[in-house]
Amino acid sequence: MVAFAVTDWDDAYENGKNIPGGSNYPTAWEEPSASFRAAANGRLDVAYGQGDRHRYDLFLPEGEPIGLFVFVHGGYWMALDKSYWSHLAAGPIARGWAVMMPSYDLCPDVTIAEITAQVGAAITHAAQDIAGPIVLSGHSAGGHLVTAMMCHDSPLSDTMRSRLDHVLSISGVHDLRPMTQMWRKEALQLDMDTATAQSPVLKLPLDGVQLTTWVGGGEREEFLRQSALLSNIWHGLGCLTQNVVAPDRHHFNVIDALADPDGPMLRTVLGAAEEKVIRK
Helix, strand or coil, X not given: CCCCCCCCHHHHCCCHHHCCCHHHCCHHHHHHHHHHHHHCCXXXXXXXXXXXXXXXXXXCCCCCCCCEEEEECCCCCCCCCHHHXXXXXXXXXXXXXXXXXXXXXXXXXXXXXXXXXXXXXXXXXXXXXXXXCEEEEEECHHHHHHHHCCECCCCCCHXXXXXXXXXXXXXXXXXXXXXXXXXXXXXHCCCHHHHHXXXXXXXXXXXXXXXXEEEECCCCHHHHHHHHHHHHHHHCCCCCEEEEEECCCCCCHHHHHHHCCCCHHHHHHHHHHHHHHHHC
């Protein structure tokens, strides 16, 4: 094993130019998402706050939902919105779950702390209409945002925390301190103090909530490290965790597994919650 230090933090977290075909994203998601929304049974652009981006889409299965499945998008807290990911709702819907996908304000207009609070507000609003367990998932920066929901200082109320069953962070960023070495630090309004305050790896997890970190085997080393890091630390704090490295997946196509109702990703994060509902 050869020891090395990261000298270019921007490159360490740069996905598009380091993945073959990476420049095709996020455009590649636009058409399948638009087609899915056009045919889906859903409520689009539901307001959970006063801002223009304080909206979510809620997609519904046939019959009474088992519970609420949430997907929070990435984009380094600086880009994109809920419209790119609608097609990923197909997997949980086929298993009988309602699926909520929120947009939120972006840096530098707001801070990461403010975004975290907005995501908590969106989950709370949707969960008032959908009974049952809550399972959260998020990709990249979205992985940070959903793991923040299961920290001891979660913006979720005690009632919502009690319904939280499982959190899935896909290629998530859980230690924000490296972000202070990147060009994005100005837009993200991060220095070492704010990065420390917003890093789930430096917080205590809620009792009774399972964590799964999931990352593509072909990802940048830092994303592999970030996933293993949170599962490792929280395991040592009594949380039931697992870290899955999906072979032949990169930072963008690793989320495709969400659309497969019978694939290992959804079996892992939804199976136990479904069994609990059935036993009731």
